[in-house]
Amino acid sequence: MxxxxxxxxxxxxxxxxxxxxxxxxxxxxxxxxxxxxxxxxxxxxxxxxxxxxxxxxxxxxxxxxxxxxxxxxxxGHDAELRAEDMRTISELGVAYGMMELAFAFTIHKKHCGDAGTTLQDRRRTSLGRGLHAMETAVAEDSRWSLSRLCLWITLDYIRFRDVTDFRADRYPALTALFAAHKDRFALQKTSFA
Ligand SMILES: N[C@@H](CCC(=O)N[C@@H](CS)C(=O)NCC(=O)O)C(=O)O
Missing domain, CATH: 3.40.30.10 (Glutaredoxin)
Structure with missing residues (x-):
């Protein structure tokens, strides 16, 4: 492969x-x-x-x-990823959508600079709502899963590309999740470069 x-x-x-x-x-x-x-x-x-x-x-x-x-x-197995779990599948849609928004925001900024603020503001607002939804979900249950892997990479991408303000006091559960998994082999090995 x-x-x-x-x-x-x-x-x-x-x-x-x-x-x-x-x-x-x-x-x-x-x-x-x-x-x-x-x-x-x-x-x-x-x-x-x-x-x-x-x-x-x-x-x-x-x-x-x-x-x-x-x-x-x-x-033939999904390790800790809980990919069959409906909660994981439901959350994955939001986490993946947030990844798309953060990526679209970055590419737009790269190619269009400050033009198109309405669209960029909308992306950032949606991303903010996604972060709040994920903060609530992670505060309720912080287990690792495929959606959390996607979320973790999205948070790191937001940081890497400076997409939006990600303050620890605003998102304590997300900040804790981010810190708890930063040394995970799959994440260390694939860091943005
Ligand atoms: N929906 C696609 C998005 C893939 C995507 O947009 N990849 C970007 C890199 S992050 C790309 O290759 N862009 C090149 C282009 O659009 O020409 C997926 O889930 O794989």
């Missing part, structure tokens, strides 16, 4: 971290720049996006959550 990825994609990090959490046999890493339409990436994904996963038989999967689902199915 081979993953096409780059070092700053939160989506690719979620795929790679999931594989590590599942203790899958090492997956070949193909580092690419999705923004420059490289022929090698275009050959597997006409949309020139990462992550893309290529199986031994040549089959290619794209879209993070589809790849993650496939990895969990092929592992």
């Amino acid at each position: 081979k993953i096409y990825l780059n070092g700053t994609s939160p989506f690719a990090r979620l795929v790679r971290a999931t594989a590590l959490e599942l203790d899958l046999k090492p997956i070949e890493l193909e580092w690419v720049d999705p923004w420059s339409d490289q022929p090698g990436l275009l050959a597997v994904n006409p949309l020139s996006r990462v992550p893309a996963l290529q199986e031994e038989d040549g089959t290619v999967l794209t879209e993070t959550l589809l790849i993650v689902r496939h990895l969990i199915e092929s592992a």
Whole structure:
């Protein structure tokens, strides 16, 4: 198996971290720049996006959550990820949506600077609501799961790209979750670069 990825994609990090959490046999890493339409990436994904996963038989999967689902199915177990749990699946939708918002905010800022404030403000407001919802959920139950893995990477991406103010006094449960898992092998090994 081979993953096409780059070092700053939160989506690719979620795929790679999931594989590590599942203790899958090492997956070949193909580092690419999705923004420059490289022929090698275009050959597997006409949309020139990462992550893309290529199986031994040549089959290619794209879209993070589809790849993650496939990895969990092929592992035959989900370790601590609780991927079958409805609460995890429900929360994963919000955590993944927050990842999309943080990424869209970053790319918009990179390409359009300060233009489009209405859209950017809306993204930040939605992200803030997501953070509050996750703060409540984590305060109720702080167990690790696939949604928490996605949430952790999103929080780290928000920090990495300075997307929005993430104050410890405002989000104590999220801050505690972030600190509790920062040394996790799957997260250490995949840090943004
Ligand atoms: N919905 C996709 C998002 C993937 C995505 O947007 N990847 C970015 C990197 S973080 C990318 O490759 N962008 C290049 C482009 O859009 O041209 C997923 O879940 O995998």
